[in-house]
Amino acid sequence: MSTNTESDTADAQPATAPDVESEAESESEIDTQPEPEVETKAEPESGPNVETDTDTDGDAETDTKSESEPESEGDDDAEEIVMSPPQQFTAAIKGGAIKEFVSTLRAIVDEAKIRVGPDGIHTRAVDPANVAMYDVTLAAGAFESYDATEGVLGVNLERFEEVLKLAKKNDLVQLSFNTTSFKLVIHIDGVEFTMALIDPDSIRKEPEIPEMDLPISLTLEEAQISRGVKAADMVSDHIRFRCDEAETTVYIEAEGDTDNVSVELADDDLVALTAADGNALYSLDYVNDISKQFPKSTEITLTFGGDFPMMFEYQFSDGECDVLAMLAPRIQSD
Amino acid sequence: MSTNTESDTADAQPATAPDVESEAESESEIDTQPEPEVETKAEPESGPNVETDTDTDGDAETDTKSESEPESEGDDDAEEIVMSPPQQFTAAIKGGAIKEFVSTLRAIVDEAKIRVGPDGIHTRAVDPANVAMYDVTLAAGAFESYDATEGVLGVNLERFEEVLKLAKKNDLVQLSFNTTSFKLVIHIDGVEFTMALIDPDSIRKEPEIPEMDLPISLTLEEAQISRGVKAADMVSDHIRFRCDEAETTVYIEAEGDTDNVSVELADDDLVALTAADGNALYSLDYVNDISKQFPKSTEITLTFGGDFPMMFEYQFSDGECDVLAMLAPRIQSD
Amino acid sequence: MSTNTESDTADAQPATAPDVESEAESESEIDTQPEPEVETKAEPESGPNVETDTDTDGDAETDTKSESEPESEGDDDAEEIVMSPPQQFTAAIKGGAIKEFVSTLRAIVDEAKIRVGPDGIHTRAVDPANVAMYDVTLAAGAFESYDATEGVLGVNLERFEEVLKLAKKNDLVQLSFNTTSFKLVIHIDGVEFTMALIDPDSIRKEPEIPEMDLPISLTLEEAQISRGVKAADMVSDHIRFRCDEAETTVYIEAEGDTDNVSVELADDDLVALTAADGNALYSLDYVNDISKQFPKSTEITLTFGGDFPMMFEYQFSDGECDVLAMLAPRIQSD
Numbered sequence A, B, C: 001m002s003t004n005t006e007s008d009t010a011d012a013q014p015a016t017a018p019d020v021e022s023e024a025e026s027e028s029e030i031d032t033q034p035e036p037e038v039e040t041k042a043e044p045e046s047g048p049n050v051e052t053d054t055d056t057d058g059d060a061e062t063d064t065k066s067e068s069e070p071e072s073e074g075d076d077d078a079e080e081i082v083m084s085p086p087q088q089f090t091a092a093i094k095g096g097a098i099k100e101f102v103s104t105l106r107a108i109v110d111e112a113k114i115r116v117g118p119d120g121i122h123t124r125a126v127d128p129a130n131v132a133m134y135d136v137t138l139a140a141g142a143f144e145s146y147d148a149t150e151g152v153l154g155v156n157l158e159r160f161e162e163v164l165k166l167a168k169k170n171d172l173v174q175l176s177f178n179t180t181s182f183k184l185v186i187h188i189d190g191v192e193f194t195m196a197l198i199d200p201d202s203i204r205k206e207p208e209i210p211e212m213d214l215p216i217s218l219t220l221e222e223a224q225i226s227r228g229v230k231a232a233d234m235v236s237d238h239i240r241f242r243c244d245e246a247e248t249t250v251y252i253e254a255e256g257d258t259d260n261v262s263v264e265l266a267d268d269d270l271v272a273l274t275a276a277d278g279n280a281l282y283s284l285d286y287v288n289d290i291s292k293q294f295p296k297s298t299e300i301t302l303t304f305g306g307d308f309p310m311m312f313e314y315q316f317s318d319g320e321c322d323v324l325a326m327l328a329p330r331i332q333s334d
Helices: A006-012 A019-023 A070-076 A095-106 A157-164 A222-233 A284-292 B006-012 B019-023 B070-076 B095-106 B157-164 B222-233 B284-292 C006-012 C019-023 C070-076 C095-106 C157-164 C222-232 C284-292
Strands: A089-094 A111-117 A120-126 A132-139 A145-148 A151-156 A172-178 A183-188 A191-196 A216-221 A238-244 A249-255 A260-265 A272-274 A278-283 A299-304 A310-316 A321-327 B089-094 B111-117 B120-126 B132-139 B145-148 B151-156 B172-178 B183-188 B191-196 B216-221 B238-244 B249-255 B260-265 B272-274 B278-283 B299-304 B310-316 B321-327 C089-094 C111-117 C120-126 C132-139 C145-148 C151-156 C172-178 C183-188 C191-196 C216-221 C238-244 C249-255 C260-265 C272-274 C278-283 C299-304 C310-316 C321-327
Touching (some): A089 A095, A095 A132, A095 A157, A095 A172, A132 A284, A191 C222, A216 A222, A216 A238, A222 A238, A222 A260, A222 A299, A238 A284, A278 A284, A284 A321, B089 B095, B095 B120, B095 B157, B095 B321, B111 B157, B132 B284, B151 B191, B157 B191, B216 B222, B216 B238, B222 B249, B222 B284, B222 B299, B222 C191, B238 B284, B284 B321, C095 C120, C095 C132, C095 C157, C095 C172, C095 C321, C111 C157, C132 C284, C151 C157, C151 C191, C157 C183, C157 C191, C216 C222, C222 C249, C222 C284, C222 C299, C284 C321
Antiparallel strands (some): A089 A172, A111 A151, A132 A321, A172 A183, A183 A191, A216 A299, A238 A278, A260 B191, A310 A321, B089 B172, B111 B151, B120 B132, B183 B191, B216 B272, B216 B299, B260 C191, B299 B310, B310 B321, C132 C321, C238 C249, C249 C260, C299 C310, C310 C321
8 A cells, every 4th residue: 555665664663553453442343353464554644645455465456546655755754644734625526426425434433534635535434343444535536626735624524414415416515624713614505614623633543454364355236235235134133254265156144043144146246256265254233334335336345354354445436436444353252 | 715615614613603703812803793694614724725705695706716626625624724834835926926915914914824835825814803804815827936735834924024125026036945944945136035934833823704794895996995094094093884775875984073084985986886775883093004005006895784894805916816804893882 | 464554453452562472471582573663553363354564664565465455444443353253165276275375384383263255265373482473365366266254264274284185286175164063174086074173262362463664675586595594404593694785695694502604695696685784583493494384496585674573475376375474583692
């Protein structure tokens, strides 16, 4: 993921556990995934250039970022994280795109740090239970007009989402940060909404994404996943994704007390598949919340491995918005 | 109704009260209808060949069964009721038809014995208060493919209905009984759902339909009934059906504390009418539940008599599904 | 307001406070609006000829009543108010029009006195807190057929609205007052509904509309108001209407604890504007209830002044139905 090299960050925080873990105050679920072979980047937040990085081991098709982004040069010093508001932020965007950005994050959090910068806006957020994480980037190209310097805005997403209901899909939503009042001004079709921001320091810390070797990857239509999740939800609170390498087939499975669900995803159902033997169990509540956010008729890439987190990756707004959701596995005790 | 003759069954259980009554543990409402002139068939369940039989007295147009069904020959012995699961049951049907079958029964019960056999599937069920009964047959011709031997499946209709939500109207629903696991396997568009069955013995006994002389019969569009029921529901908990023979008119009436509703159904509103003087009162809750199940734009035949049960009869799936609902009258004490 | 002259009515009840006030039992909000310069007509109810009268000061375009209505000649004596039911009332009207009439009043009351007369039907009602008032006239021309003498019907609007759900927009609703049973008979597509009436004396007294000098008037599409009200509702319980005479602009404003909303209504947004400097605050709950009743794509005229009530005026049914809503202001104490 871009120019953050492992050696640099290892210097800054040499012997630390992953960020995710330390912040979770030993909450159980996210702790289950760091196996010995997981290399974890130890630097904390480093602004909009900290990107999704789950494909260092061959699944390179999901990496949509260039390897050399100039704005990431200050990363050598882990303390140089931008935590102040931007000097300049004025943008205009179609209602549909900004609503999708906000509602995606709303799947797991009510407030978030939105990092703005010349290239677009970016948010990474983890849910209160430390089980699910979103990393969402809305590139400058997704906006009708865009002018921003680097900075961070603490945003009440719940309120923001409510305000955006005033906008229809194709209505222009104008956003600007008032550097005097330190409020976000939202214009929608003659209505001016002035929204107070939240102190970013009061918002849960942005998690690190551990580097993991996830051997199984499949790409499919959102409708396929949604159908499987809906079926699983009828019988259980958990959902298993299982890949059979010999059959080159992925199964979505759920086991209830008396009833079972099984969805077979083979060649015809899949856009792409990197097969390996392995399976992992996830909480259906979270999978439900995440899959509800999938835009209709969109291809979703799932990446997972035996008892490892699952990565959900997709794009919207003509590829200008990248979404990565990461979900910790359930370790079966029964 | 097919080959079950009165004399046969009278021999088997000569001096008994109707099944319906004994099972209801003396609950009041259903008891109000067996007047001295009612002939009651006393045999208990006798498999899929026990059919709707309300038309022995002239309303023969509602009898859609042949008079000679070979599989009913064992009826002489009332103990020969099939209570075991089928040796073979594999069927495929459009989502719309099976959903209609299940949701019809759901109007009054959550679980039911579905009797399968070479000619199709059949269920008779009575509500917990013993006030309303459904007898529904889905003929083999309603299925896209069908192969079954005789047997009974105890089905959780609530769960089944939920699973069927995965199917759109024209989606193919594949059903098969797994004779090893004794579960019902449901395939809908790539999703395999394995549903445990219920012990049929634990499900409320299938009621007998008493033979009654119901002199009044009318056939009309479901919209006509639904409108009257909706209006009656605004003023009362009860609904009266009254026929005036001289006027050849049927009235749907409801009386509230201060307000009244009256719907006049005369020649233009009716497809067919066999008129006689008489009226009967029914619980609106039940009439509501039953009329909500009427398929849109379908002709419904109502048959009733003074303080007697009402029969609601209709078909769907191009005539391959026959529905009979029977509702006990309310006897006015005030 | 037709021929009711101030001197006549002053004779009848010389030294009284306005009707509105006396009935409110000193409830606070409506009391805030009678400023010294407000001339208040003191006569109590005087039948269908008491009309909306907010335009004595130049906004004459909203006065749709002739200045000389023959039936108002008896007004000299304030005791001659018709409180008895009509000798004759038979009318037929499209479902859409009568539903709109009833649902408009339902915004603030559950029951009302409907005054019928040769020219149409008319109701004036005030909400239980004495904050909002409606005056609605449905002219004889709005009916498909109409024949009525003067009288008053005490109507349970909640029940009436429920009954009218049986009618689609273009269904004919036939209304007639049964002078024997003293009930209202409603025919909708074959359903006859007999509805008991309420003793008009038991219904809250019809309020007087105070004469006020309201200097600001604007006419705009309902969608403009609805949007502003919806936005204001996100941040506050109150909404301010403010006019800047120099800018010839009206602002809809709401201030929350941290967030603000401002909607600017200038030339392009307005159909008409009589500008003056001034602003007034209103309860959003009431403005919401009133604006929800605005028929789609209808022009609404708002008239207000500094800390004075706001008048909302519009028409529907091709101008045959006149609606005036009056809302008392909130006096800011903080």
